Amino acid sequence: MQIDDIDRRLLRHLLAEPDLSTTDLAARAGVTSATAWRRIERLREAGILRGQHAIIDWRALGWEVEVSLRFTLDKTDPRAFDEFLAAVREVPEVIEIQTFLGRVDVRLNVIARDMRHYQEIYRDRILTLPHIADIESLMLVSTIRKTESLPI
Structure with missing residues (x-):
């Protein structure tokens, strides 16, 4: 699967703050909530985004x-x-x-x-x-x- 600049922005923001809501993620990436949700689902289905998890110190x-x-x-x-x-x-x-x-x-x-x-x-x-x-x-x-x- 090819990823574009929107996908990269979404992934960068998720890496920085994995617990962002879809609305906040969309705002930071400069897209609508619906677009962010569809893109994230597509990245999950392609196996690029495998999950979000807590990091314990x-x-x-x-x-x-x-x-x-x-x-x-x-x-x-x-x-x-x-x-x-x-x-x-x-x-x-x-x-x-x-x-x-x-x-x-x-x-x-x-x-x-x-x-x-x-x-x-x-x-x-x-x-x-x-x-x-x-x-x-x-x-x-x-x-x-x-x-x-x-x-x-």
Whole structure:
């Protein structure tokens, strides 16, 4: 699907403020409410706009520690990958799961209330995951830039 300047304006405003009403979105994009609604529906149907969601600041809720864990799996068992992913989905403190091609197979982002809590998660939940050949831990110190927006 081709998008035009009106679609780009609507998407830019939605990225900046996802909770805008259709009326406010239309006013900011310089179109009528009916046009904005039709365009947004067309973008949804085309799979370009997949949804609008809340972004939670976990630190504001008392989750002070974030760790990125990189896993290399023991792939001698053909079910290793699927079994690892099934098990890791059961760990509620895992907020992101990514898979890769290369030396690292899987990366997880794990949050914890504090270092003691993280140690419990690591010892009781992470180290018990199946098919781990190697783990590398990276402690998040600060996030300099995090964006989901594109230059549209």
